[in-house]
Amino acid sequence: MNTTMNEVYVILSTYNGERFLSEQLESILAQQSVSIRLYIRDDGSSDGTRAILASFAQSHAHIDVEYGDNIGVINSFFALLRKVPPDAEFVAFADQDDIWLPDKLIRAVDRLKDASKPVMYCSCYKAVDENGDFLWQSLPPEKEISFKNAIVQNITTGCTVVMNGSLLTALKIHQVNTKNLIMHDWWVYLVAVCFGQVIYDREPSMLYRQHGGNVVGAKNGFALWLGRIKRFFLYRKKNSRIAQAREFLERYKSDLSTEDSYLISAFLAYRQAGLLKRIRYAIEMPLYMQKKSDNLILKLQLILNSVH
Structure with missing residues (x-):
C-alpha cells in the first residue's frame, strides 16, 4: 500500500509578528497527513520575528527562511511564489498570526488532488480575539462564485487559500506588475475562477485572529x-x-x-x-x-x- 503523503508548499510572509508567530508556526507544523515544505520571507521586521524564525529554521530542515527588505505584503508573497518549484503539486498561503486546525491542509488536498485544471481551495474561518477566544464564524458567499463577481469583489480569505499545481503554472505564465494589484489572494482568485475552478469549503479550517496589527482583518x-x-x-x-x-x-x-x-x-x-x-x-x-x-x-x- 502506498503511504506516501502529499507534499504542500506553505508560503508565509512575516513582518513584526513576534507576538503570535510561534503559535502559528506550531499549528502549521502540526498539520496531519501531509508533508510540509515551509517557505518564509521576512519583510524587514524590526522586532523579535527574525530570531523566532531562525530558531524554528534551525530545528526543522523543511523550513526555508529568507530575510529581506521591506517591500510590502503583495511583493513579498509574489517573491515566495517565484521560489516554489514549478512542479509543486500544492501551495498554501499563510499569515503570521492565525492558528490552523490540524486537518486544514489535508481537507484541501483531498479536494484538489484529482483536478487537472487550475483550482483554488478556500474556506470559512472562525474569528478569534487576541487570546484565541471565539468571536464569530464567517459565512460562505451568498451568490455564485464566478468571473462576473471576481472582477469587482474578492470572496477569498488569503490565509485559507490552497492551490493546485495547474493554478501555480497559470500564475507563473506572466510577469505581473504588482503595483496594480489590490491583494495577492484576489489575483489568485481571478486567475482560478477565470481559467479553472474555486472550491469554497463551508467548514472552517482555521482560527483567524483579530487584533490591532492585522494588515487585512475581518470585520463583523x-x-x-x-x-x-x-x-x-x-x-x-x-x-x-x-x-x-x-x-x-x-x-x-x-x-x-x-x-x-x-x-x-x-x-x-x-x-x-x-x-x-x-x-x-x-x-x-x-x-x-x-x-x-x-x-x-x-x-x-x-x-x-x-x-x-
Whole structure:
C-alpha cells in the first residue's frame, strides 16, 4: 500500500509578528497527513520575528527562511511564489498570526488532488480575539462564485487559500506588475475562477485572529458597515479594481474567452463613457457583488465614476 503523503508548499510572509508567530508556526507544523515544505520571507521586521524564525529554521530542515527588505505584503508573497518549484503539486498561503486546525491542509488536498485544471481551495474561518477566544464564524458567499463577481469583489480569505499545481503554472505564465494589484489572494482568485475552478469549503479550517496589527482583518456587525461607509465616502485605495482589472486584461487577454474578454473590457470602458451610458451600464451590468447592499453601492459608484 502506498503511504506516501502529499507534499504542500506553505508560503508565509512575516513582518513584526513576534507576538503570535510561534503559535502559528506550531499549528502549521502540526498539520496531519501531509508533508510540509515551509517557505518564509521576512519583510524587514524590526522586532523579535527574525530570531523566532531562525530558531524554528534551525530545528526543522523543511523550513526555508529568507530575510529581506521591506517591500510590502503583495511583493513579498509574489517573491515566495517565484521560489516554489514549478512542479509543486500544492501551495498554501499563510499569515503570521492565525492558528490552523490540524486537518486544514489535508481537507484541501483531498479536494484538489484529482483536478487537472487550475483550482483554488478556500474556506470559512472562525474569528478569534487576541487570546484565541471565539468571536464569530464567517459565512460562505451568498451568490455564485464566478468571473462576473471576481472582477469587482474578492470572496477569498488569503490565509485559507490552497492551490493546485495547474493554478501555480497559470500564475507563473506572466510577469505581473504588482503595483496594480489590490491583494495577492484576489489575483489568485481571478486567475482560478477565470481559467479553472474555486472550491469554497463551508467548514472552517482555521482560527483567524483579530487584533490591532492585522494588515487585512475581518470585520463583523457595526465594524463591517463602518468599513463600507469609509471605503465609499472617505477612503481611496492606492490600487483600485480598475487598475487590477486592466492588469489582468493585459496579462491574460490572449487566453480569455470571448465572453470573459467582453466582461472585463466593458467594465474598463465605462470610465470613458458619458453619464447616460454609465447609468445604463450600471443598471444592466452583468457584474455583481455578493450582497444586495454592496451591489447597490457598486452601481452608484459606477454612475458617479468613482469605483475604487
